[in-house]
Amino acid sequence: MHDSSTTGLPPSWRATRQRGAVLRALHDAADFTSARELHGALMADGAVVGLTTVYRTLRLLEREGRVDIVRDEAGERLYRSRPADGHRHYLVCRRCGMSLAVAAEAVERWADDVVAATGFSAVEHTVELSGICEPCGTRPDRGSPHP
Numbered sequence: 001m002h003d004s005s006t007t008g009l010p011p012s013w014r015a016t017r018q019r020g021a022v023l024r025a026l027h028d029a030a031d032f033t034s035a036r037e038l039h040g041a042l043m044a045d046g047a048v049v050g051l052t053t054v055y056r057t058l059r060l061l062e063r064e065g066r067v068d069i070v071r072d073e074a075g076e077r078l079y080r081s082r083p084a085d086g087h088r089h090y091l092v093c094r095r096c097g098m099s100l101a102v103a104a105e106a107v108e109r110w111a112d113d114v115v116a117a118t119g120f121s122a123v124e125h126t127v128e129l130s131g132i133c134e135p136c137g138t139r140p141d142r143g144s145p146h147p
Contacts, residue, residue, distance in 0.1 A: 018048075018049045018053045018057075019053070019057050019060075021047045021049050022038065022042065022049060022053065022054055022057040022058070023057070023061070025038055025041050025042050025045070025047075026038060026058075026061070026067070026079060026080070026081045027081045029041070029080065029081070031080065031096075031097050031098050031099050032068075032070055032078035032079060032080045032092060032097045033078060033079060033097065034072070034076050034077070034078055034079070035051065035054050035055050035058055035077070035079070036051070038054055038058075038079070039054045042054070058079055061079075061081075062079075065082065066082050067079045067080060067081060067082055068080045068081075068082050068090065069126075070090060070092050070099075070128050070130070071128070072092075072094055072097065073095065078092070078097055080099065088101050089101070089102050089103075089104040089107060089127050089129065090102060090128075090129065091129040091130070091131065092128070092129070092130045092131075093130070093132060093133035093136055094130045094131065094132060095133070095136040096133065096135075096136050098133050098135075102129065104127065107125070107127050111123065111125045
């Protein structure tokens with residue numbers, strides 16, 4: 001077992017090589033990625049991590065607020081490591097998963113107003129913006145993502 005302070009895992013987690021590998025692979029992913037894609041990348045790198053471990057680790061990261069989650073065209077959950085400075089909103093291509101962080105001050109102000117008006121606490125919100133990116137929209141073969 002490894003010390004959680006050296007793996008980047010939350011202190012409340014039991015630190016294992018597999019969880020550390022999942023966390024590193026997610027952090028290294030360029031865009032939102034599915035659990036299966038993450039598992040494939042881990043296997044390609046020679047890591048011995050089961051798909052179930054990937055799903056469990058992603059659920060733990062979700063509970064800790066350390067991942068952003070969107071859904072693709074088919075409804076599959078896609079994950080991205082949440083930046084250290086917190087919550088973000090993204091515009092995500094439904095075909096290839098490419099994402100852009102977008103400024104959403106109006107959404108944040110609205111959420112703050114709702115909280116103030118209702119007296120709720122520990123409020124979270126999700127706003128998903130999705131579309132088809134320019135490369136995917138102009139490709140003649142629209143069935144596969146661009147490189």
